[in-house]
């Protein structure tokens with residue numbers, strides 16, 4: 001499946017080919033902090049299946065629990081996280097699906113690092129909600 005997307009400010013745009021059956025939610029603490037959310041969702045693709053159409057990505061190098069270094073690609077202007085990849089020799093990209101225009105057509109198939117998930121994540125449907133910005 002072909003997807004396209006970009007960062008919040010619009011400087012970065014891309015196209016990619018993904019397998020819609022292989023969308024993964026990651027509850028690891030690095031994803032929680034780096035993404036600024038409760039979890040991140042993405043999919044693993046071959047590097048060749050990602051095409052940067054505009055903008056210049058910046059990279060943050062992190063040490064993963066495996067002992068390997070990862071390079072986290074983001075927009076230097078708005079900070080949107082686009083993907084993570086091997087720091088030394090990039091082979092696969094973990095594309096951040098939330099940046100894809102087709103994200104609403106996709107559903108996760110698997111969750112990982114669930115041991116560090118927030119307790120309420122599995123019960124979010126029981127939390128009161130409104131359709132738009134509430135009057136707080």
Ligand SMILES: [Zn+2]
Pocket residue numbers: 007008009010011012075076077078079080
């Ligand atoms: Zn941006």
Ligand SMILES: [Zn+2]
Pocket residue numbers: 026027028029030031032040113
């Ligand atoms: Zn993660």
